[in-house]
Amino acid sequence: MGASAIHSAEDARRLARRRLPWMVFDYIDGSAGSEAGAARNRAALDATTLRPRILQDVSQRSLATTLFGQTAQRPFGIAPMGMCNLSAPGADLMLARLAARHSIPLGVSTVASTPMEEIIVEAEGNAWFQLYFSGDGSGTVKLVERAKAAGYDTLVLTVDVPEVGRRPRELRHGFRMPFRIGPRQFIDFALHPRWSLTSLAHGRPQMANFLMEGYEFDRTESRAKATWETLARLRDQWGGRLVVKGVLDVEDAIALKAAGVDAIQVSSHGARQLDSAPSPFQMLPEIRKAVGADFPLFYDSGLRTGEDVTKALIAGADFTFFGRILLFAIAAAGEAGLQQLWDVLSDEMSITMAQIGACSPGDLR
Numbered sequence: 001m002g003a004s005a006i007h008s009a010e011d012a013r014r015l016a017r018r019r020l021p022w023m024v025f026d027y028i029d030g031s032a033g034s035e036a037g038a039a040r041n042r043a044a045l046d047a048t049t050l051r052p053r054i055l056q057d058v059s060q061r062s063l064a065t066t067l068f069g070q071t072a073q074r075p076f077g078i079a080p081m082g083m084c085n086l087s088a089p090g091a092d093l094m095l096a097r098l099a100a101r102h103s104i105p106l107g108v109s110t111v112a113s114t115p116m117e118e119i120i121v122e123a124e125g126n127a128w129f130q131l132y133f134s135g136d137g138s139g140t141v142k143l144v145e146r147a148k149a150a151g152y153d154t155l156v157l158t159v160d161v162p163e164v165g166r167r168p169r170e171l172r173h174g175f176r177m178p179f180r181i182g183p184r185q186f187i188d189f190a191l192h193p194r195w196s197l198t199s200l201a202h203g204r205p206q207m208a209n210f211l212m213e214g215y216e217f218d219r220t221e222s223r224a225k226a227t228w229e230t231l232a233r234l235r236d237q238w239g240g241r242l243v244v245k246g247v248l249d250v251e252d253a254i255a256l257k258a259a260g261v262d263a264i265q266v267s268s269h270g271a272r273q274l275d276s277a278p279s280p281f282q283m284l285p286e287i288r289k290a291v292g293a294d295f296p297l298f299y300d301s302g303l304r305t306g307e308d309v310t311k312a313l314i315a316g317a318d319f320t321f322f323g324r325i326l327l328f329a330i331a332a333a334g335e336a337g338l339q340q341l342w343d344v345l346s347d348e349m350s351i352t353m354a355q356i357g358a359c360s361p362g363d364l365r
């Protein structure tokens with residue numbers, strides 16, 4: 001069974017669950033706390049309906065949209081995720097090729113498992129560097145310079161991780177980076193030989209941006225020192241586009257716009273941070289209202305289908321991002337699985353638009 005068994009994101013998740021060690025599946029799938037936040041956002045998306053409209057000519061449809069003045073072939077891209085190569089060896093570069101094929105942005109995490117320089121080449125420039133402010137900020141400044149030298153023109157500053165959220169499913173397996181193989185992990189890996197033989201044969205996935213001399217990152221180090229002053233300094237240092245990701249509050253959104261950022265990404269970090277945070281999907285219309293019709297507003301968290309993307313665009317997003325489901329597709333069936341899920345999501349969205357009388361993402365606003 002391979003890629004052809006994937007007809008929905010849930011199919012990919014089910015197949016990935018079989019193949020991945022528990023530790024890796026729960027790192028990807030798990031959310032913060034009791035996971036009520038994840039459920040709350042899903043409930044909000046599921047409770048939202050789309051009204052079918054009839055007898056419109058919807059024969060000529062396109063999913064293309066404009067993003068920062070350029071054409072993206074889909075109104076959805078790839079959210080930055082750390083340690084993607086845990087899903088399968090080479091996952092970062094599979095995502096990069098996907099981004100290149102569809103001219104959509106790939107978020108490259110600070111804690112990516114492939115060096116940022118390699119990813120942007122493979123993505124043919126369709127890559128944005130995601131930044132965590134960490135420790136006293138000196139390492140952060142160096143990373144910004146390095147991203148610039150590597151050719152990145154868009155930075156995504158993630159602001160919803162002053163401390164890494166407690167994700168019990170991840171903690172239970174002793175997940176940490178670099179991971180240790182104690183008795184517990186040994187059993188887990190032995191019971192998932194297909195993953196273990198391929199992944200461990202390629203060497204343990206690492207935080208690849210920190211293998212170079214002079215760069216260090218402790219995933220658990222506090223990121224709590226970042227302030228509005230830090231943002232102002234970054235805005236001065238960085239001449240390229242600056243997206244701020246992880247915004248759920250109207251006042252914060254207004255202040256970010258005033259601080260000169262180029263876009264805001266409404267996100268709950270896929271429910272991995274504050275369990276009690278409001279549903280990001282529910283905050284989207286309020287934040288859209290606050291920043292005005294023309295300000296670039298992006299959305300991620302909890303999206304599982306092309307219908308979900310349609311709802312997010314109607315709710316006020318200009319562009320959206322998928323996260324964990326793409327890693328499940330890779331774990332399930334490699335690069336073919338990833339492309340298959342991408343085609344499923346694209347089909348879902350195109351068919352949804354036809355059913356509600358829309359021919360392009362622009363019609364949804």
Ligand SMILES: Cc1cc2nc3c(=O)[nH]c(=O)nc-3n(C[C@H](O)[C@H](O)[C@H](O)COP(=O)(O)O)c2cc1C
Binds near residue numbers: 300302321
């Ligand atoms: C395994 C995993 C790792 C992630 N790592 C990062 C990261 O390094 N930086 C970041 O800004 N967001 C990270 N995120 C959050 C995603 O960018 C995104 O906000 C989230 O996955 C969207 O929700 P979804 O998975 O429900 O689609 C991560 C998410 C997952 C699932």
